[in-house]
Amino acid sequence: MSSHDSLKTLSTLEVNGKTYHYFSLPKATEALRNIGDAATLPVSMKVLLENLLRNEDDDTVTKTDIEAVAHWLADKRSDREIQYRPARVLMQDFTGVPAVVDLAAMRDAVAKAGQDPNQINPLSAVDLVIDHSVMVDKFATPEAFKQNVKIEMERNFERYQFLRWGQSAFENFRVVPPGTGICHQVNLEYLAKVAWTKEQDGKTYVLPDTLVGTDSHTTMINGLGVLGWGVGGIEAEAAMLGQPISMLIPEVVGFRMTGKLPEGVTATDLVLTVTQMLRKHGVVGKFVEFYGPGLDNLPLADRATIANMAPEYGATCGFFPVDGETLRYLELSGRDQETIDLVEAYSKAQGMWRETGVEPVFTDSMELDLSSVGASLAGPKRPQDRVAMPQLGANFDLLLESSGQADEKDKEIPVEGTDYALSHGDVVIAAITSCTNTSNPSVLMAAGLVAKKAIEKGLDRKPWVKTSLAPGSKVVTDYLAKAGFTKYLDELGFNLVGYGCTTCIGNSGPLPPEIGKAINQGNLTVSSVLSGNRNFEGRVHSDVKANWLASPPLVVAYALAGTTRIDLSNDPLGTDKDGNPVYLKDIWPSSSEIAEAVAFVDGDMFRREYAEVFKGDDEWRAIPIGEGNTYNWSDDSTYVKNPPYFHGIDKPLEPISNIDQARVLAVFADSITTDHISPAGSIKDSSPAGKYLQENGVDVADFNSYGSRRGNHEVMMRGTFANIRIKNQMLDDVEGGYTVHVPSGEQMSIYDAAMKYQQEGTPLVVLAGKEYGTGSSRDWAAKGTTLLGVKAVIAESFERIHRSNLVGMGVLPLQFVDGQGVQAHGLTGKEEISIAGINEDLKPGQMLTVTAKKEDGSTVEFEVKCRIDTGNELAYYKNGGILHYVLRQMLAA
Structure with a gap:
């Protein structure tokens, strides 16, 4: 807690006969009155203000930092850098395994330096939920769940053994075993407290529950009034190890809601509308806070759905303040009365309670009348590209035209061994999946x-x-069963396949061979329809080019229709027993029917399913784990390897310097996602990663996914820039992870070229367009980049998390200025690139000079902005990365 309370805000709160100590925002407001009325701050900003009050130490947090939050009220924005300390960290296993690998590697480095490896321990509470490893191998059978879990345990044994070791070796580190649920839903339903408590010096302190997570959809918890967002695994590890998160005081965009959703419109339709609006408005790097009378008509599960998709609309978070609906949900989800009473008392005492009619001050505002929202999908490859349901068929025809397939709209490819054929637009995957919607009883009951x-x-x-x-979570299957819907979903093939992220992250599993064969034979553009939050190219399945986000009931409807080239508002889904056409309106539930079904959900379901959430089944508990406080790395493992980041960490630090005579590894256009940079789907046998695994005795059938092998840097660096849909502008009409090794003119994989450049001692740069690094907060998109030898990425703009991750791995993010870019400077990627101004005097935001020497000997010179944004980030960069900085600090202590 604060070692310096300059505004004298420490106070006490009595709740149910217990005394809690807290840092009072009303007292701070009074003390800051001459600067601005802090009571009018957005609630999300009040959470930041409390964090600064509580952590004021005259070093990392000063009184000036606190005053800067009040000064924000004048301009509604600030360029002040603050040090933020979240209460806890949330991880999922794809991002969690490499984080634990890094912690284990840090322990090794400390031991080799002759110090106690037990220094390396999380200082903040960490929960890791294993949710990203189950694949849809088996489906449409009552045995699907059991079979998929069995395959998951066999396929991931090495990773799970490693996580079981971490669970026993590290303090403040809990693991939720596989088969339990998705981390964001487990967080919403169980882990989050809303009002967090800490014991110190014999006193109980209460503070806002806050967190960062190693998954971009950590933002979902903002629906519960808990401030949280996704960071790279690298940044999360530093937070675990006691480092504050360096951030600029954000702009806060208010999103005012009025009215009520119309009959038949779902929370999914609403979130796709909100995503489109906010992405168009531009909220990258900003907080979004929802307010207005419309929130009175918005259940908490709907708020969580909207908060979940903050990464899709580009915001750091989408925040809903605590109110009566928050308390109702806490009670519904089985939280104890003591917690609920504390949340209400603390929120009201701090002025963080939402009152209808009281509206804070925002940087700027938008407004949506909920009654104007209609049935929607989003796609075919971006979550913000909303399509009204009646227009989907026409939209798909435009897609065929743009891909040069307009003249083959009616092409049919017979499916081997069946009596049917496949056509463009046919739905080959229909998945009720993802944290976005399966946390919402109203849309699940509607399905x-x-x-x-x-x-x-x-x-x-x-x-x-x-x-x-x-x-x-398991609660979903409980309430579907209690409402009597399970047998109907099963009959349509929507059998339970697992509790976890599946189709949405590329774990859709294989298509039946005859389906895949027909798609490839006819070069068909087929569809998936999923209730997820991501539909980027190559993500869901490599054979499926068009991917549509939709509500769970619409997922069922499109499985019945079998095609996306249809207008469900007018065209029949099929025929009934008497041959009469059946339309969507004939089977679409009313709001009262949904409400009646949702009434089956009760607190006992939550209490029962979360009673032994960390225990796991017999198979999990039977996994053997080694003893010792350092990990016994296996040379034979193709899942977990000791990474090379910390070699020489005990040697003197070399000063940073200019980048001279670098080569361009690749040139990319706009909207290159972290899926493009670091794929999470299947591993192709012909790819560098596939060849590596085969050389190490792994059969193609046992490749598993990139995500599952994130603990092995050898696999992941080979998978960097290896997405099958990525397009390197240095090559004509070539898709996939290829480039030109410029000196020889030879075309090869990006990995092979990078290794060749490393042998030649040549540094590398990447050139890119706008929104470089959008999407999931994949630390491997940055780790792989640095391991390939890339020293700088020059882009027109960066997504927030990926820019931070690049700095965290010692890669310099640089931004073209004044709307300039690759084309404006006439760059082809064949140039030799030198960057001047990188030295010990480097400053955040400094302008640097790039000289591009062309093949004919002529040169182009232009300015770029250094996108190291804060002093802390500069310290990380100078040390070669954030973990290197932490380690050096420890070793020097």
Whole structure:
């Protein structure tokens, strides 16, 4: 707690006979009155202000930092850098395994330096939920769940053994075993407290529950009034190890809601509308806070759905303040009365409680009348590209035209061994999946009702559709069963396949061989429809080019229709038992039917399912773990390897210097995502990663996914820039991870070229367009970049997390200025690049000079902005990365 309370804000709060100590915002408001009325701050900013009050130490947090939050009220923005300390850290296993690998490697480095490896321990509470490893191998069978879990345990044994070791070796580190749920839903339903407590010096302190997570959809918890967002695994590890998170005081965009959703419109339709609006407005790097009378009509699960997709609309977070609905949800989800009472008392005492009619001051505002929202999908490859449901068929025809397939709209490819054919637009995957929607009983119950009504009408899914149900927690299957919907979903092939992230992250599993063969034979553009939050190119399945985000009931509807070249508002889904056409409106549930079904959800379900959440099943508990406070690395492992980052960490630090005579590894256009940079799907046997695994005795059938092998740097650096849909502008009409080794003119994989450049001692740069690094907060997108020898990325703009991650791995992010870019400077990627001004005097935001020497000997010179944004980031860069900085600080202590 604060070692310096200059505004004298320390106070006490009595709740149910217990005394809590806290740092009072009303007292701070009074003390700051001459600067600005802090009571009018957005609630999300009040959370930051409390964090500064509590951590004021005259070193990392000063009185000037606190005053800067009040000064924000004048301009509604600030360039002040603050040091923020979240209460806890949340991880999932794809990002968690490499984080634990790094911690284990740091312990090794400390031991080799002759010091106690037990210095390396999380100082903040850390929860890791294993949710990203289950794949939809088996589906549309009652045995699917059991079989998929068995395959998951066999496939991931090495990783799980490593995590079991971490669970026993590290303090403040809990693991939620596989088969439990998705980290964000487990966080919403169980882990989050809203009002966090800490014991210190015999006193109990209460503070806002805050967190950072190693998954971009950590933002979901903002629906519960808990401030949280995604950071790279690298930054999260530093936070775990006691480093504050360096950030600029953000702009806060207010999003005012009025009215009520119309009959038949779902929370998914709402979030796709909000995502489109905010992405168009531009909120990258900003907080979004929702307010207005419309929140009175918005259940907490709907708020969580909207908060979840903050990365899709580009914001750091989408925050909903605490109010009566928050308390209602805490009670529904089985939280104890003591917690609920404390949340109410503390929120009201701090002025963090939302009162209808009281509206804070924002940087700027937007407004949406909820009654104007209609049924929607988003796609075919970006979450912000909303399509009104009636227009989907016409939209798909435009997609075919743009890809040069307009003249083959009616092409049919017979599917081997069946009596049907596949066409463009056919739905081959229909998945009820993802934290976004499976946390929301209203849309899950709606899906159950659609299934029930469809069965009663005699409808069935089309035989070419791979269907699956992968909820975010066991509570979902409890309430679907209690409402009587499970048998109907099962009958349509929406059997339970696992509890975890599946289709949404590329764990959709294989398509039936005959389906895949027909798609490839006809070069068909087929569709997936999923209730997820991501649909980037190559993400869901390598054979599926068009991917549509939709509500769970619409996922069921499109499985019945079997195609996306349809207008569900007018065209029939199929015919009933008597041959009469059945339309979507005939099986779509009313709001009252959904409400009646949602009433089956109760607190006992949550209490029962979370009673032994960290225990795991017999198979998990039977995994053997080694003893010792350092990990016994296996040379034979293709899942977990000791990374090379910390070699020589005990040697003197070399000063940073200019980048001279670098070569361009690749040139990319706009909207290159972290999926493009560091794929999370399947590993192709012909790729550098696939060849590596085969050389190490792994059969193609046992490759697993890139995500599951994130603990092995050899696999991941080979997978960097290896996405099958990535396009390097240095090559004409070539898709995939290829480039030109400029000196020889030879075309080869990006990995092979990078290794060749390393042998030649040549540094590398990457050139890119706008929004470089959008999407999931993949630390491997930065780790892989640095391991390939890339010293700088020059882009027109960066997504927030990836820019931070690049700095965290010692890669310099540089930004073209004044709307300039690769084309404006006539760059082809064949140039030799030198960057001047990188020295010990480097400053955040400094302008640097780039000289590009062309093949004919002529040169182009231009300015770029150094996107190291804060002093802390500069310290990390000078040390070669954030973990290197932490380690050196420890070794020097």
